[in-house]
Amino acid sequence: MLKLHGKIEHFQSDFKGHRLLYITNNINIPEVIRSKYALLVETEIPEGYGAYFSFNKKNLNVNNFYHLKSAFNYLLEGDIVRVDDRGNFATLFRVNSTNNTILLTTRCNHYCLMCSQPPTTEDDSWIFSETMNLLEMIPDTTKVMGYSGGEPTLYGDDFVRLIKKTKDYLPNTVIDVLTNGRAFSDYSFSKKIEKANHPNCTFGIPLYSYDPVNHDYIVQARGAFDETIKGIVNLKKCNQRVEIRIVIHKQTINDLIETCSYIARNLLFVDHVALMGLEITGFTRANLDKLWIDPYEYKDILSKAVNILNSYNIETSVYNHQICTVNNDVMENYHQSISDWKNEYVKECEGCTKINHCGGFFSSSKKYKYSKYINAIT
DSSP states (O other), rough: OOOOEEOSSSOOOOOOSSSEEEEEEETTTTTTGGEEEEOOSOOEEEEESSEEEEESOOOOSSSSEOOOOOOTTTOOTTEEEEEEOOOOOOEEEOOOOOOEEOOOOSSSSSOOOOOOOOOOOOTTHHHHHHHHHHHTSSSSSEEEEEEEOOOOOGHHHHHHHHHHHHHHTTSEEEEEEEEGGGGSHHHHHHHHHHHOOOEEEEHHHHHHHSSSHHHHHTTTTTHHHHHHHHHHHHHHHOOEEEEEEEETTTTGGGGGHHHHHHHHHHHHTEEEEEEEEOOOOOHHHHTTTOOOOOGGGGGHHHHHHHHHHHHHHHOOOOEEEEEESGGGGGGGHHHHHHHHEEOOOGGTTTOOGGGGOOOEEHHHHHHOOOOOTOEEEO
């Protein structure tokens, strides 16, 4: 697991607030643009850089110096980080990663039982402003990037503005937006997204049950099912790509086959369905007794669900599962999907010949709970 943010113990700053900076090892960057870069210090310390980082020196006689712990030694030329005057550090973008996802807000109008990012009520709109600046720094060669929350669409028209700017700066980048979809039940809002006209943007929307009562219970929001379905329909009317996401756990497993049948009969026009394993973090830990079911124990139900979607030619993926917990008939739909910075394996995986093709584990699952049927395939 990669550490993406933390508190710097040894630092000295001469600015107020925070800065976004490119990582560099280059001591010869022209002076006129040096303030945009954080130099990884080795021996020479040329003047004018926005910050100076070192992994082995705790004190240097230079302004804006930060001593980084070894956990951040993955940083590469071109990565983008944030530092502030209180010693907070965060990696916002990694050039060699296909798992760059920008958290736009922690506010949400759902309170999902298994939320991995528990919602808050505080005003964190500064993140939006930062993201608008970050977009101007991300290379236009970036292949994939994501937006998540909380609920990104709570920004309303500002969210539309973000999609427009993303199109302007990253027109060739595949953009994945994780949203509960309810804002798109307002057709006029969906039309604004259509007019923003990003050429390759997908909205990943959770639908946890064909039963409105069960879906609303899981997301802890009355009326959510109806607004979600209407939002999916409106987005497709407006020519947007839609992915339906189903997290599999004790509250969704009994409905899974019927939910996939519902999608096949009523939402055949969606672009993709993702059947996802449970991430044990956030609210999931507190509700583990209500949510946990061993993936091995529902593998036959998963096979039936995948078969239904395949039979209707709906593009379907199985995410966040381990190879030894699924049946062979889902392998054509199986993908390694856990973000590289939080993907790990357990001791039972040692010697497995399939480990390079296996989805592995969320680092939190490795710590708290995982299938008792994990075994190395030899």
